[in-house]
Amino acid sequence: MPKDIQGRFPSFSRIIAGVMNWGTWGAKLSKAEMATLISQCVENGITTFDHADIYGGYTTEAEFGKALKQSAVKREKIQLISKCGICYPCKDRPEYTIKHYNTSRDHIIKSVDRTLQNLKTDYLDLLLLHRPSPLMFAEEIADTLQSLKEMGKVRSFGVSNFNPGQADLILSKYPIVANQVEASLLHLDPFFNGCIDHCQCNELLPLIWSPLAGGKLFHDQDNPEIENKKQRLLAVCNKYDWTLTEASYLFLLHHPYTLYPVVGSSKIDRIKMAKAALDKSLTDSQWFELLEAARGYKVA
Numbered sequence: 001m002p003k004d005i006q007g008r009f010p011s012f013s014r015i016i017a018g019v020m021n022w023g024t025w026g027a028k029l030s031k032a033e034m035a036t037l038i039s040q041c042v043e044n045g046i047t048t049f050d051h052a053d054i055y056g057g058y059t060t061e062a063e064f065g066k067a068l069k070q071s072a073v074k075r076e077k078i079q080l081i082s083k084c085g086i087c088y089p090c091k092d093r094p095e096y097t098i099k100h101y102n103t104s105r106d107h108i109i110k111s112v113d114r115t116l117q118n119l120k121t122d123y124l125d126l127l128l129l130h131r132p133s134p135l136m137f138a139e140e141i142a143d144t145l146q147s148l149k150e151m152g153k154v155r156s157f158g159v160s161n162f163n164p165g166q167a168d169l170i171l172s173k174y175p176i177v178a179n180q181v182e183a184s185l186l187h188l189d190p191f192f193n194g195c196i197d198h199c200q201c202n203e204l205l206p207l208i209w210s211p212l213a214g215g216k217l218f219h220d221q222d223n224p225e226i227e228n229k230k231q232r233l234l235a236v237c238n239k240y241d242w243t244l245t246e247a248s249y250l251f252l253l254h255h256p257y258t259l260y261p262v263v264g265s266s267k268i269d270r271i272k273m274a275k276a277a278l279d280k281s282l283t284d285s286q287w288f289e290l291l292e293a294a295r296g297y298k299v300a
Contacts, residue, residue, distance in 0.1 A: 034067035101133035
């Protein structure tokens with residue numbers, strides 16, 4: 001368990017609801033359906049919601065904001081995370097002629113103002129820089145983040161998809177508190193490339209996106225490599241009477257540095273499966289069995 005760093009940001013729910021697939025890019029939930037899902041999440045102790053300005057081609061934040069207003073959920077009872085920095089060409093952003101990254105002061109502040117307006121809130125609990133840009137200027141970023149904090153628009157800051165060196169660049173100028181990275185039984189890199197180690201060294205909150213590998217393990221695959229991994233993992237699951245979903249979450253939740261899965265489903269039953277995994281456990285040996293099955297070979 002990491003040290004208590006609650007003074008640096010609000011207490012997030014251990015399971016985080018990722019909203020990327022709630023709108024146009026996924027389930028296309030109506031305002032009423034989204035309001036119901038928000039309420040169901042909160043009723044089940046899932047109070048943290050993960051956004052990005054680009055989701056739904058810059059439409060999902062506004063849809064969520066309207067749904068939150070319609071729901072009975074109070075803003076102070078939830079935590080809102082959002083991300084900015086990716087410039088995504090689409091109908092709502094015709095000025096972007098190519099997908100690129102922008103971490104300039106002007107872009108970050110304009111993005112935050114839009115996000116606050118869309119989410120119908122006065123502040124974000126956490127703002128993440130969505131992707132590292134080759135053109136990042138850490139000092140300008142730090143000054144921008146400090147300005148947003150002083151204005152009360154953002155309470156804490158972090159990064160997303162940054163490797164340790166890139167995160168260190170920002171940390172050299174500003175005390176960020178989180179790094180959101182992809183990790184799953186099909187994407188093991190953060191356990192071996194220093195990302196999770198770096199979070200421990202710097203007391204950063206490790207947020208985990210795509211904990212179920214984007215559903216690749218749950219559908220028929222034309223990819224023989226993934227299918228072979230799936231069969232090996234199912235053999236371990238059958239041994240311990242786990243479902244593949246349970247095993248996927250247990251693998252992440254077992255880490256002693258308290259990883260926070262961001263669940264991308266728009267179905268409350270699927271979200272509740274992640275929470276149910278909190279009541280179960282596995283041993284270190286079982287964790288390595290899953291690791292061996294996922295990689296196809298034993299540790300050295």
